[in-house]
Amino acid sequence: MIINPILPGFNPDPSICRVGEDYFIATSTFEWYPGVQIHHSRDLVNWRLVCRPLNRASQLDMRGNPDSCGIWAPCLSYNEGLFWLVYTDVKRFDGNFKDAHNYIVTASSVMGEWSDPVYVNSSGFDPSLFHDDDGRKWFVNMQWNHRTESYGGTPKHPAFDGILLQEWDAEKKRLVGPVKNIFPGSALGLVEGPHLFKRNGWYYLTTAEGGTGYDHAVTMARARTIDGPYELHPDIHLITSKDHPEAVLQRAGHGQYVETPDGTPYHTHLCGRPLPPKRRCTLGRETAIQKCVWRDDGWLYLEGGGPVPAVEVPAPRGDVARAEAPAVIVHDFSGPELPVEFQWLRSPVPERLFSLSARPGFLRLFGRESIGSWFEQSLVARRQEHHRFRAETSLEFSPDTYQQVAGLTHYYNRYKFHALGITLHEKRGRVITILSCAGDYPNGRLSFPLDSGITVPEGRLDLSMEIRDNDLQFFWRPAGAVDWKPVGPVLDGGVVSDEGGRGEHGSFTGAFAGMFAFDITGQGWPADFSRFVYERL
Structure with a gap:
């Protein structure tokens, strides 16, 4: 069949x-x-x-x-x-x-x-x-x-x-x-x-x-x-x-x-x-x-x-079985090309957004305009294909200012997304924070469920998210640690959908899971991602 x-x-x-x-x-x-x-x-x-x-x-x-x-x-x-x-x-x-x-x-x-x-x-x-x-x-x-x-x-x-x-x-x-x-x-x-x-x-x-x-x-x-x-x-x-x-x-x-x-x-x-x-x-x-x-x-x-x-x-031939995709798909960015599942937004000049050769074994994103920009946004993502899934990435990022943020996102468009990011706080040092836009059309106003963020250690961090139907939960851990720590409240993952925001005719694309970086100082600050995992739950 x-x-x-x-x-x-x-x-x-x-x-x-x-x-x-x-x-x-x-x-x-x-x-x-x-x-x-x-x-x-x-x-x-x-x-x-x-x-x-x-x-x-x-x-x-x-x-x-x-x-x-x-x-x-x-x-x-x-x-x-x-x-x-x-x-x-x-x-x-x-x-x-x-x-x-x-x-x-x-x-x-x-x-x-x-x-x-x-x-x-x-x-x-x-x-x-x-x-x-x-x-x-x-x-x-x-x-x-x-x-x-x-x-x-x-x-x-x-x-x-x-x-x-x-x-x-x-x-x-x-x-x-x-x-x-x-x-x-x-x-x-x-x-x-x-x-x-x-x-x-x-x-x-x-x-x-x-x-x-x-x-x-x-x-x-x-x-x-x-x-x-x-x-x-x-x-x-x-x-x-x-x-x-x-x-x-x-x-x-x-x-x-x-x-x-x-x-x-x-x-x-x-x-x-x-x-x-x-x-x-x-x-x-x-x-x-x-x-x-x-x-x-x-x-x-x-x-x-x-x-x-x-x-x-009924299929044209009765002897063909459907081949199920692997439950877990892991990308280590060791190849010269972006894995075929991934796309980016709008720009025909991808070398300004990301590189697989600047640091071999890593996907380097160059922070460009803000998340949600219609012009030059460093966001590399793959389609959500299941109602329940987990996405995970490992990230090295040392921001100089709160205007530089990089991390993991569940993304639809500029007014329907949730993002877990690493940034710098003036008093707390390096922190993880959540940027959330739960359907605020046409303004795209953000909320910050972690307020000014949670202080995290230097070095590589692992970030992940689990989407179970309409619910989204972010997690983090120091790279190599065993246990994941939930961070922030359970968010409305269902808003990252065609009908989220202004309704069923207001937009008609689909949800993505991916990596992002922005640097609104204009310096193009880099963020290095060493892997990306998509898992069907």
């Missing part, structure tokens, strides 16, 4: 592409760098992260992008010996505008070097490229209407002004011909995330609707010609949990159709797994896949009937 979610933790907006026996899924990365995650599988059961293609300044620079902006909804396809990746770089979230710029990059191999981007348009986000069987290529994206009261956190249907279609000239590298609005969406509203495919003379269009919260859905329509008119699916929505609060996989929507080599249909979608009692998705929006069937009416349906996504789904 396929066990959903197939990509746990922050992996939303899954675009799936099959080339021969190989399947690839591209997911959104928003403000995290490098941009776009691409996973690979040969059985739809086991998936491995193989690349993040937008990895240099000529392709992507997100410095200054607000939280939950950056790379939205990539579309991955394969045609004429090339992989094509279409994506949006969103530059604004709050207010009436989005400033969403759409680009195309290509590569002969997913794991090879991807081209510099070709600019396409900025009329809306969630672009997709369809390769028709007559050789023509078509670009679709949602159209954004700024003349509404729709703004960050409170989406309104009139702002989601239908799906635009225009032809893409691959030789001229630009859009050509007329622009046509081909699909206004259903009564559910907030139409976005379009994907086209063709079968038996019909053009099928799947879109996401209902927003990123609990009314999310995959809506389906079809037409005899690519520019419509499009008729809605008899059930309107192919996949949704919006009327089924008891379902394990909530917030189901935004995905793409794929067929196995023998023609068996599947459809990806994003989902969330909320925790009681507040229904907060601390793992963010994850990727799942459903097995489908074509009925005699020429429409696609979930194999199990109804629109509610299943946790267990």
Whole structure:
């Protein structure tokens, strides 16, 4: 069986592409760098992260992008010996505008070097490229209407002004011909995330609707010609949990159709797994896949009937077992590259943020702007993939001032995080302190649960945290000691979630566990981390 979610933790907006026996899924990365995650599988059961293609300044620079902006909804396809990746770089979230710029990059191999981007348009986000069987290529994206009261956190249907279609000239590298609005969406509203495919003379269009919260859905329509008119699916929505609060996989929507080599249909979608009692998705929006069937009416349906996504789904092959990830993953930073699980925020100049060669065997972070900065923040982290986990690191850091802090963090964005840090106090000397921002949007004001901190000895320290559902507890010990000492109160770890702060539409990425350093004196004071442990509890 396929066990959903197939990509746990922050992996939303899954675009799936099959080339021969190989399947690839591209997911959104928003403000995290490098941009776009691409996973690979040969059985739809086991998936491995193989690349993040937008990895240099000529392709992507997100410095200054607000939280939950950056790379939205990539579309991955394969045609004429090339992989094509279409994506949006969103530059604004709050207010009436989005400033969403759409680009195309290509590569002969997913794991090879991807081209510099070709600019396409900025009329809306969630672009997709369809390769028709007559050789023509078509670009679709949602159209954004700024003349509404729709703004960050409170989406309104009139702002989601239908799906635009225009032809893409691959030789001229630009859009050509007329622009046509081909699909206004259903009564559910907030139409976005379009994907086209063709079968038996019909053009099928799947879109996401209902927003990123609990009314999310995959809506389906079809037409005899690519520019419509499009008729809605008899059930309107192919996949949704919006009327089924008891379902394990909530917030189901935004995905793409794929067929196995023998023609068996599947459809990806994003989902969330909320925790009681507040229904907060601390793992963010994850990727799942459903097995489908074509009925005699020429429409696609979930194999199990109804629109509610299943946790267990029949795999294409019955002889494949799911390989469980190790319960404990230890990184010692002895290699020349950052471990593949880790990312940083926004900047295409990582050498200003961290180094693996400055002190071999250590990850050195250079303290830059404050934790929560939208420009140059030294924070290296990996996704939270389990509702209960433990993270641990060892740190050498000798600050000169209270303006220099380094440590361990449970991080979502600038107004949803908890951090255990080493710093200097004028009277107490070197101390550990807690910086906590429990959803204070838009101010990002900190609280300090340890007040001025607890004095700690010089030398290397071990820092750790345990997240058990909604609860977070920090710990510390001198390096090499046996016993861990809890520090500070139990904190609200559940606020580090999509629904924390201003609510379900206010942000839509996911929680990370990682290491940070800031130095607001501007000296770039270094902090050396010798290991990082992620443990499933």
